[in-house]
Amino acid sequence: MVSARKRNLILALLFLGWALGNLDRYIMNYAVLAITEDLNLSASSTGILLSSFFAGYALMQLPGGWLADRFGARKVLIASVILWSIFTGLTGAAWSLVSMVIIRFLFGIGEGGFQPSSSKIISQIFPEEMRARAMSIMLSSGGIIALIIPILSVGLLTTIGWRTTFFVIGLVGIVIAAYYWYYIKLPNDVERTNKQNEIVQRSSFKQLFKTPLMLNLFIAYFSLYAVNWGLATWIPTYLVNVRELNLVSLGWLQTIPGVAQLLGIYISGYLIDKLSKGAEKAAGALACICISILLYLMFTASNVTNFIVFQTIIMLIISFVIILLPAIVLKNMPSSVAGSSMGLVNTGGQLAGFLTPLAIGFIVDAFKGSFNAAFWMLIAFAFICAVSLLTINYQKGQLLTNKI
Template sequence: MGRLQEFSQNKYFILFVLFAGWMVAYLDRMVMSVALTSIGDDLHLSAASLGIVLSSFFAGYALMQIPGGLLADKFGSKRVMIVSLIAWSLFTAFTGFAWSLASLLVIRFLFGVGESGFPAASSKAIAEYFPKAERAKAQSTMLSSNAFGAAIAPLFAAPMMLWLGWRNMFVVIALVGMVLVAVYWVVLKKPTNQQKGNAKHVETKQISMKDLLRTPTMWKLVIAWFGLDVVIWGFSSWLPSYLLKVRELDLLQAGVISSLPFFAGGIAMILGGWVVDKYFVGREKYFAIVVEILGAVFLYLMFKTPSLEMAVTYQILSAFFLYAGFAGIWSLPLKILPTAVMGSAAGMINFGGQLAGFVSPMVMGFLITAFNGSYDAAFWFLILSTIISVAACLTLGDAKKSLESKVISV
């Protein structure tokens, strides 16, 4: 027990636990994309209907992002994360019992509501345990779980579906989530006074949620994150189906190949946090702009090349640069805003991202149906969203001064 107490105050061990939570969260979400074709066949659903199912999760998830952030600030990161873990594990299991389009829509919407507090609470935990100079690296490392979770999901889901079927697969994943609930309950403790001092420094001016809502830079970050996450969620949600339908791979081949871009993305997020902290202090927006443009270029090359080998190469490069953009956008609020409102700020920015998660799969599903199974228009939609994110980043100006006008830290 003494050894466990020692671990519970180690910021890097806490980072590992947060990373594990995000991994399970993304596994719970992303296996849905792999199971999409089987669910559609069993329940007789069109691509447009399946797009709505994917988006229903994000409707609930986006709706509760800001309230989830406020709850994390009020009740603490540990409580909100544990409640979220319990809720999303239950609704993961319920997904395996869905019997119709309507039941899927309700279950996935409530799944999103249940999970919504976790992102803001985990970002608040980063602010509690890490000094500001290390937060971009810590946040990027934690969020690299998004990409690694998306990478592992098809590798896990494809053989699990062949072995147990898609329904039982969701029940097994739910059990993993409940194990993690016990880990969080035992391991997560309040940070020590020394860690609080390192994380907060001395904040001499308070900032409220109303101040955040009135700050133009915060809304620019919301739009930048919305544009980038449209691409991330559209890409990750429909890539397995694209490989099955357009590139004509079998389920196991599609599972393996669709995992490769996200392994690259996870590495890019960790490297991106390190590069931003070391070389782009005060110039974070330029990093985000460059990597997003490169990601869009390789996305275009991916769906235009007739070669399967080159398509796989381009999708890996596209994911690498797009996921690197996480570090540029998320570094600013983590470095400048006080710990006391980090949950609210993260919830506000992540609202844009999860609104993107609602819009992107649904719009892509409609575009695929409207163009008779062609994915070209859907991918052009993702490229347009990248342009929106880049434009928002270009308008940031001196983001650091804009945010520091609301809070003075020593």
């Protein structure tokens, strides 16, 4: 057994690492305004740049989960932080679109093992009834970063510039990797369980692809993150180019949805642990339908104030679904394949992170600067997420568990 004190220390370190990963991803959405000018990029090229990270990240999700199940989550976790820190630092040395795309792709490969391995650690050291709350605490670091990044990015980008900013973030990552190596050491009983589960994991890995629950969750992840990353990557550009905000105003206004996202993540973990299986999928579907309606109201808003109000409500609701999806995985799949399960479904989410910014870039170019068609695409994805959650069959999800 892992003591509560040890669990809390490990969770705090996972929180810190996930915060750094989100810092790099979110700051790129603001740095890209300067990068686009320095490298003379079109909207389509900007979309390719924003998507390049997610291409590598998506490709590494399933291998990262398998490696965590096969060789141990701690090893994969540390390797992931080291690799992504190296390529974060190298982002500041990019000299062209091609070099930037390659570096960001490799950064995505490096970070790809973090969520599957950290999720597996949570499933190993926390009892089932506490896992949603543990996930919400770790993922809340993303909400905190979303809250502070508008102001932080303005301060960093206007003082030390985008190149030095990425150098500094890379150095911080190496320090965090050292903390992981020193402090994250799983007790002997957990390590023995890992070894005992190796044979089981090998035989059950293929069964993941035959488990209907995984298909529903894969689609839900893809659809939800299409909305989430479509908004995160392009709203700064949209508000500057279409709504004519300056960078400083943009920074302050975007802290409001950040507060909503942070509150939503903390509240959601507690609520989800209280919901029954039938209630949680219905609540998730209803949340996605609300998101689709609010997206329409947001992009048709007559002024920036109304736009920010609707965006804030959207981020509050999205936070609930973001916590709900991994909670369903961790509560319904055996811990021996927790890393692979998270890697498989999160591949859907990160494929969306790759394809959506890219698609929006081409759509904006095709419609001569208009974002309307892009918003309609996000509305459709929110509805698809609702359908995939509503049609989840938990009994079919027991296919893998029963074989184990």
